[in-house]
Every structure is written in structure tokens, then in C-alpha cells.
Amino acid sequence: MEIKTDLMLDAKGLACPMPIVKTKKTMKDLEAGQVLEIQATDQGSKADLAAWAKSSGHQYLGTIEEGDVLKHYVRKSSDEESQEKQHPNVVSNDDLEQVRSNEDTIIVDVREAAEYAFEHIPEATSIPLGELGDRAEEIDRNKTIYVVCRTGNRSDMAAQQLTEKGYENVYNVVPGMSEWSGETKSLNQ
Template structure:
């Protein structure tokens, strides 16, 4: 069992709130201290792992007790710049107009499988955030790729990862499927 210095209660919260609260709480910790995040959002594990990697913190693991996930994160040294390279955003309304115009688009949905299966935009490529780094070779680095998730936070992390891998035109759809009113499958 991992011993935490501080416990954060994120139970009952959905994306992006667990990451928002984690980010805020991590600022209060000293380098090397461990934060335990108690959460019920199943998709948060992948979000936390990607966020920790992009910010220089160490993801230590997750313990599961029924529907409760206890995530452990060790504070890194100097904070890494989260937006070293800015990712352009597109509003959901503008994106919806593009989708409805039937112009050919490359859309990547980075939500977890359960979220994707519930409803997704027709024709999207589905790669959960936790698999983007390994599976990005399935996409063309020269294509303009619109990346969508539930709220815009995971898609931003996916875009950052892809940009570091040499993708030239990644665009984050904000706020995401949470507010999508267009066609779904």
C-alpha cells in the first residue's frame, strides 16, 4: 500500500474536474510528496497517466476498491510547461458546421471505449487517450486532424502528444461530446 502525504476527494466528479482539482492540489505539494486522488470516474486513470507524463509528475499506480479508484501521484521537481507548444482550438459550433458540410475531415475521438460506444460522430477514428502515443502511427502526420473527447481536456493532451510526435495540424475541439448536438452513431 502506497503512503500518501495528502488525499484529494474527487469522488462523483466527471471529466475534466478530477484533473482540474488534481492540478490545483499538486501545486500545494513539495517535490517528492505523494498525492492520493480518490475518484469514481473510470476514464480518469488514462487522463491522470497522460497528464502526469506531460507535467513531470510520477504516476505511481491505482488501487481499486469496488467503484472507488485510489490513484497515487508523486510530485516532480521543477514543473514542466504544460503548454510548451500551443494547440489551436475550434469551437464546437464551428466544428459542427464543418461536419455537417460533408467536407472530408479527419476526426480522432480519444474518449474511453464505454463513452465512445454510447455515442460518437460517424466516421471518426477511435483511439483512447491512453493509447494515442502507441497508436498514432495509424494516422497521417500531414493530415489536419480534429481531436475530440468529452470536454476538451483529454483531446488537448492527445494533441500535445501527437504534436511532439511530429503531427503538423492537430486541432482541439472544445468543449467536446458533452455538448455535441449533431449526428451520432
């Protein structure tokens, strides 16, 4: 699976703290929710970027090593956590864990492809929120649909969209992948 990003920052050949300095400056130009790929050769950049993302509220997605180049992926923070949830059918992560392997269950992961690539529930199908309108017909209307994202906000919007399109038995999973403790799979597995 190719990882889709919104922007690439070339920080190859730069030593600490320059990859962080350039990343901070570049992140200011991104919209909330967009994913930045940072290419660096400084081995310390992995720990540095992960710590910086956490302290600044951005989401560190992971790193892929290709030879001497470290490709770091960071998603710009948004106001997701403070948005009001509106879809009436909400289930917990524990509820999803109990039904995730049922044949009558579909799990739709509406996070960006890069988020999905680094960690997702094995049974989940990736349909990013921005593609849901065009790809909704891929979802079997006869099954119970569980929609998951990072915190429960994008999945809330997706659950509302599906309900408006006539889908029944649609559930928003809260708090979502930010606190998922069940089995996961990643691009590297």
C-alpha cells in the same frame, strides 16, 4: 464492439435503493476516469442510476439490456473541467460540424471505448488517450486532425502529444461531446 470497463458490480436481485448504495461504495475505489459496469435486474435502476450519476457529478454512459439483466455504465468523475488547456489550436463544436465530412479531415475521439460506444460523431475514429502513444501512426499526417473528448481536456493532452510527435494541423475541439448537438451514432445503431 465490446465495451471495456475497469470493474463490474453485481447488483442483480437487489431492489431500490441497494443498486445505488452498492454503486456509491464501489465508485469510491475507482480512479477518476475509470468506467464501472453495474449489472442489475431492478427495472427502476436505469432511471435511478442516471439521476444519481448526474447529481453526484459522474458520467452516466448508458444501459444495455440483455434479457432480464440491465448493464449500466458509469464513468467516475475527474477534475477534467478545471484543468488548464494548453494546446494553442482550439476550435468550437460548430467549427467541427462545418468540416467534419471533408475528405481532408480526420476526427480522433480520445474518450474511453465505453464512452465512444454509447455516443460518437459518425466520422470519428476511436483511439482512447491511453492508447494514443501506440496508435498515433494510424492517423494520416497529411490531413487536418480534430481531436475530441467529453470536455476538451483529454483532447487537449492528445493534441499536445500529436504535435510533439510532429503532426501539423492538429486542433482541440472544445467543449467536445458534453455539448455536441450534431449528428451522433451509437453501438445500438
